[in-house]
Amino acid sequence: MPIWDLPVRLGHWAVVLLVAFSWVTGTYGALTWHRWSGYTILVLVLFRVYWGFAGSRTARFAHFLCGPRAVWRYSKTLLTRLGGQRAGHTPLGGWNILAMLLLLLAQSALGLFAVDVDGIESGPLSDLVSFETGRVIAAWHSKILMDLLLVLIALHLVAILYYWLYKGDNLILAMLSGVKRLPPGTPAPIPVPIFWRALVGLAAVALVVMVVVSRLGFN
Numbered sequence: 136m137p138i139w140d141l142p143v144r145l146g147h148w149a150v151v152l153l154v155a156f157s158w159v160t161g162t163y164g165a166l167t168w169h170r171w172s173g174y175t176i177l178v179l180v181l182f183r184v185y186w187g188f189a190g191s192r193t194a195r196f197a198h199f200l201c202g203p204r205a206v207w208r209y210s211k212t213l214l215t216r217l218g219g220q221r222a223g224h225t226p227l228g229g230w231n232i233l234a235m236l237l238l239l240l241a242q243s244a245l246g247l248f249a250v251d252v253d254g255i256e257s258g259p260l261s262d263l264v265s266f267e268t269g270r271v272i273a274a275w276h277s278k279i280l281m282d283l284l285l286v287l288i289a290l291h292l293v294a295i296l297y298y299w300l301y302k303g304d305n306l307i308l309a310m311l312s313g314v315k316r317l318p319p320g321t322p323a324p325i326p327v328p329i330f331w332r333a334l335v336g337l338a339a340v341a342l343v344v345m346v347v348v349s350r351l352g353f354n
């Protein structure tokens with residue numbers, strides 16, 4: 136059964152590559168590449184937020200963000216071999232996904248305001264804040280939020296490995312192919328006009344990010 140639509144999968148693997156690329160280019164001071172990578176992550180994460188309302192069933196926030204009771208009920212099955220083989224994120228995993236998306240959003244948005252130590256290689260909106268504020272933002276961007284993001288990514292990877300090795304549920308294959316064998320009766324994803332919805336959403340967020348980072352209409 137199809138469980139992950141194409142925009143979710145393409146977006147996921149693009150973000151994985153871009154986070155690694157941003158980390159390397161940030162570490163080695165290749166800041167032109169770093170900025171482009173950050174803008175692209177910003178577009179992809181904003182698109183994912185839109186897709187959380189407009190995408191197919193498993194992509195929607197309403198599908199994977201569950202209340203405390205469902206999370207608690209699910210947590211009790213965590214150490215058993217139950218709970219795998221489902222369409223979409225688990226009630227616990229869903230919150231980790233939201234946290235990663237919010238952190239990626241904060242991380243890429245703060246980069247726009249970050250001020251470099253000599254003020255030369257700064258974000259495109261850094262002149263909107265003072266030098267001192269820009270330096271504090273840069274510390275959050277390059278250290279605090281980055282470390283937090285790495286913790287969440289590590290948690291994400293450990294959970295995926297645990298599901299694979301202990302629960303016998305290969306989530307990676309599903310994130311690559313989009314399909315998964317599921318028990319009969321599992322509700323199918325909502326068939327949405329993926330191509331046009333995705334294209335319109337992507338074009339809209341890319342336009343917003345382009346206008347903001349190029350300061351069109353602000354100068």
Ligand code: HEM
Binds near residue numbers: 147224306310
């Ligand atoms: C930069 C590192 C990574 C980040 C920021 C990241 C982020 C995310 C996010 C936001 C989702 C939710 C997808 C969605 O609903 O749109 C997700 C799901 C997923 N990711 Fe990653 N990911 C990273 C690395 C990886 C890697 C290296 C793997 C594979 C080894 C992986 C495998 C998966 C899988 C299998 C899912 C689906 C989980 C499920 O079935 O609930 N991720 N990831």
